[in-house]
Amino acid sequence: MYEGVKAEADHKIDDAGIDSGIQALTDKKIESVITKFLKSETGARFKVYTDICVHCGLCADACHFFLSNDRNPKFSPSGKVKQTIGEIVAKKGKVNSEFIWKLAEIAFTECNVCKRCVMYCPFGIDVAYLMLTMRRLCHQLGVVPQNIQDTAHSHSATFNQMWIKEDEWIDSLQWQEEEAREELPKLRIPLEKQGADIFYSVIGPEPKFRAQLLYQAAVIMNTAGVDWTMPATPGWDNSDMCMYTGDYEMMGRLKRSHFETAMRLKAKRIVMGECGHAFRSVYDVGNRFLGWKMPPIPITHAVAFYHELLIAKKIKIAHLFEEPVTFHDPCNIVRGGGLHEIAREVIRYTCKTFIEMIPNREHNYCCSAGGGLINCGAPYKMKRVEGNRVKAEQLKEAKKKGANIVIAPCHNCHGGLEDIIHHYGLDMKLKFLGDIIYETMEKPEDE
Amino acid sequence: MHLIYNFVAGPLLWLTVIVFFGGSIYRILSILKMAHQKDIAVYAYFNPFYALRSVFHWIIPFANESMKKHPLLTIVSFAFHICLFLAPLFLFAHIILIKQSCNISWGYIPDIVADIMTVMVILSCIFFLIRRIRIPEIHYLSTRSDYIVLAIVAAPFITGFLAYHQWVAYDIISILHILSGEIMLMCIPFTKLNHALFFFLTRGYMGSEFGKVRHSRDW
Amino acid sequence: MKIKNWIGIGIIISLIFATVYGFSQEEITQLHDSTFKTHIRPPAQFAHDQHNDTAQIADCSTCHHVYEHGKKGEGESSEGQPCSQCHFNQDDNALELINIYHKQCRGCHLEKKAGPVLCGGCHQRK
Numbered sequence A: 001m002y003e004g005v006k007a008e009a010d011h012k013i014d015d016a017g018i019d020s021g022i023q024a025l026t027d028k029k030i031e032s033v034i035t036k037f038l039k040s041e042t043g044a045r046f047k048v049y050t051d052i053c054v055h056c057g058l059c060a061d062a063c064h065f066f067l068s069n070d071r072n073p074k075f076s077p078s079g080k081v082k083q084t085i086g087e088i089v090a091k092k093g094k095v096n097s098e099f100i101w102k103l104a105e106i107a108f109t110e111c112n113v114c115k116r117c118v119m120y121c122p123f124g125i126d127v128a129y130l131m132l133t134m135r136r137l138c139h140q141l142g143v144v145p146q147n148i149q150d151t152a153h154s155h156s157a158t159f160n161q162m163w164i165k166e167d168e169w170i171d172s173l174q175w176q177e178e179e180a181r182e183e184l185p186k187l188r189i190p191l192e193k194q195g196a197d198i199f200y201s202v203i204g205p206e207p208k209f210r211a212q213l214l215y216q217a218a219v220i221m222n223t224a225g226v227d228w229t230m231p232a233t234p235g236w237d238n239s240d241m242c243m244y245t246g247d248y249e250m251m252g253r254l255k256r257s258h259f260e261t262a263m264r265l266k267a268k269r270i271v272m273g274e275c276g277h278a279f280r281s282v283y284d285v286g287n288r289f290l291g292w293k294m295p296p297i298p299i300t301h302a303v304a305f306y307h308e309l310l311i312a313k314k315i316k317i318a319h320l321f322e323e324p325v326t327f328h329d330p331c332n333i334v335r336g337g338g339l340h341e342i343a344r345e346v347i348r349y350t351c352k353t354f355i356e357m358i359p360n361r362e363h364n365y366c367c368s369a370g371g372g373l374i375n376c377g378a379p380y381k382m383k384r385v386e387g388n389r390v391k392a393e394q395l396k397e398a399k400k401k402g403a404n405i406v407i408a409p410c411h412n413c414h415g416g417l418e419d420i421i422h423h424y425g426l427d428m429k430l431k432f433l434g435d436i437i438y439e440t441m442e443k444p445e446d447e
Numbered sequence B: 001m002h003l004i005y006n007f008v009a010g011p012l013l014w015l016t017v018i019v020f021f022g023g024s025i026y027r028i029l030s031i032l033k034m035a036h037q038k039d040i041a042v043y044a045y046f047n048p049f050y051a052l053r054s055v056f057h058w059i060i061p062f063a064n065e066s067m068k069k070h071p072l073l074t075i076v077s078f079a080f081h082i083c084l085f086l087a088p089l090f091l092f093a094h095i096i097l098i099k100q101s102c103n104i105s106w107g108y109i110p111d112i113v114a115d116i117m118t119v120m121v122i123l124s125c126i127f128f129l130i131r132r133i134r135i136p137e138i139h140y141l142s143t144r145s146d147y148i149v150l151a152i153v154a155a156p157f158i159t160g161f162l163a164y165h166q167w168v169a170y171d172i173i174s175i176l177h178i179l180s181g182e183i184m185l186m187c188i189p190f191t192k193l194n195h196a197l198f199f200f201l202t203r204g205y206m207g208s209e210f211g212k213v214r215h216s217r218d219w
Numbered sequence C: 001m002k003i004k005n006w007i008g009i010g011i012i013i014s015l016i017f018a019t020v021y022g023f024s025q026e027e028i029t030q031l032h033d034s035t036f037k038t039h040i041r042p043p044a045q046f047a048h049d050q051h052n053d054t055a056q057i058a059d060c061s062t063c064h065h066v067y068e069h070g071k072k073g074e075g076e077s078s079e080g081q082p083c084s085q086c087h088f089n090q091d092d093n094a095l096e097l098i099n100i101y102h103k104q105c106r107g108c109h110l111e112k113k114a115g116p117v118l119c120g121g122c123h124q125r126k
Helices: A016-023 A027-041 A044-052 A064-068 A077-090 A097-109 A127-141 A146-158 A166-183 A211-224 A248-264 A277-289 A302-311 A340-350 A378-386 A389-400 A411-423 A433-440 B002-008 B011-038 B040-045 B048-059 B065-069 B071-089 B092-102 B111-134 B136-141 B144-165 B170-190 B192-213 C003-023 C048-055 C094-112
Strands: A198-201 A269-272 A299-301 A325-327 A405-407 A429-431
Touching (some): A064 A389, A077 A097, A097 A378, A211 A302, A277 A299, A299 A302, A325 A340, A378 A411, B011 B040, B011 B170, B040 B192, B048 B192, B071 B111, B071 B144, B111 B136, B144 B192, B170 B192
Parallel strands (some): A198 A269
């Protein structure tokens, strides 16, 4: 049990982005930005959520940060709201730069905007939404952690997350195509094909760090014989860190470019790789900013797409995956897309032994990397990893039951879980659902 | 005594009716208008089926994970809210007064039941108070207004209980009972008690988002 | 003497007392209407003579009224008749009878700004 809130010193983590942002602020400027922000950017939801919270504390048990930090009240969802929005509203924006530092640290690095607490609040108060409004305020104040802001800069300069140039993108695809042709000589990664059934989009890190995923996707697409294409222009990246830095204007430009690229190629739908936050961006948040109630082109997440291929027997499983597996439900596609049952069906199609983690499905704990936290980079790594001890315990339980493989169909989850597995010495292996399918599927015989 | 009684049961009662109903309608309408101007998505995504689905999961005891995690709190909260509504609305003495002044009436519950319910409300309030003081994460969140609101809710029940049993200072306690009941009603639209007004809206909206857009549960 | 005889004398004495007691004009101290099958509150405390002295009511029909065709009968009064004789029939529920009692007493108290108006003022728990 945690004792004494006041006894604990406030740690301030050095961050060049926050520091330089703070330098440029005066108390007067802070007040004017906040006043304008509250007037123009907050509405009924903000008002009702902050008005009706009866401080019952039920949200606390939902938050992995709270649970992992020995139940420190400062890490409970409503505790974070109290320290941020509570202060701002009470002082009507008359806060100092010291406060803004704390605000940015809480909003960017102590909440994964995973929405688990929404399911524990009797009123359904969306603390994730409230924290995102605070990030938006930080963005307007120019106080954003350096690393994630750099990613947002990359988005605005290149329309992808990783500063990848246009030719590098094409080059990566051709490289993976060449590699994959060793295995399937007739394999193609069709670029710029007009009117294809499927426009396949991925996130920046795939060509940058995890090119084998492009390879595997190409093998799966070719084996299943689907009509697909990828663009040779910007718009191929469906990721979106601007959604998490509070730069909604840039988020809008990104999503527009992604949707318009699919439209330019007259694709029937977009299938996206195994990413969580990108799904949130294209399916839920980005399209709304642009005024589309639902995405203008149907969106299928990789998990649902694999399920489709297996049901239609376009992909056949040659042999079941031998080792026992467990499954991590990524927040953005489970609480954000309801893909938990479909994912389990895919696992049942492909794996011999499946071990559930507890809690699971909508109630699964976040990996603590999502919501842009891992993108805030090294300064916050320990806070993030130690702030998710409950995930380590949850994984340990699954391992005890025999699961050495963790399937997580989300890039951020991979990053977050990798750090947790390493830090807590769990010795478990991480896999994408695509990895499992690639390993177990029937591939066409060489001719 | 007549002067004070005539004031609390006369002009003050009318004020209460106006502030409670007027204030509640004003609060709801102004939020709906604000949502229309600045959160139009709330209307776009609101879905009655999923809204109700969510509401049901949160007004039935133990129909969601949060309640299962806190069984004692769940039992106390439900007992508290049920008694809080039923005891005053179906108390025989209240029915008689309404019958005499408006000539309308409805069913009533036996006094002994109302008495037990009142005790349950008072005990629940004590439970909430202890919880607020003793549990660190709740203590951390608590502001002075949280304690005041709790007292505002408990007051009509404590005074009502004392007045019913006529143990001490009957006249003063009875006047305080009427007064505290009026204060509580007037506070509903303008304090944290407004969760009574907005519960269905926020829960319904979240239910719609989770059900219709995100295809998942929110309980 | 045998016990039987003692009992016999006891019964006779108590019968005599009961008869005398029954015929004497008892002072009214509370309103106890036998029409009510159950009592939710204790009967209203009401000292008839003392009340009328204090309230300066000389005309019995002030309370023991008689209405005919919606008009109060001049010079007529209804002492000795229970209220329920006129005010309660099988279709009505007890609430109606309770209500007319309250109208009669509490209504007048409110109007004259005198006498109890809160429940416990009349329905006292002893």
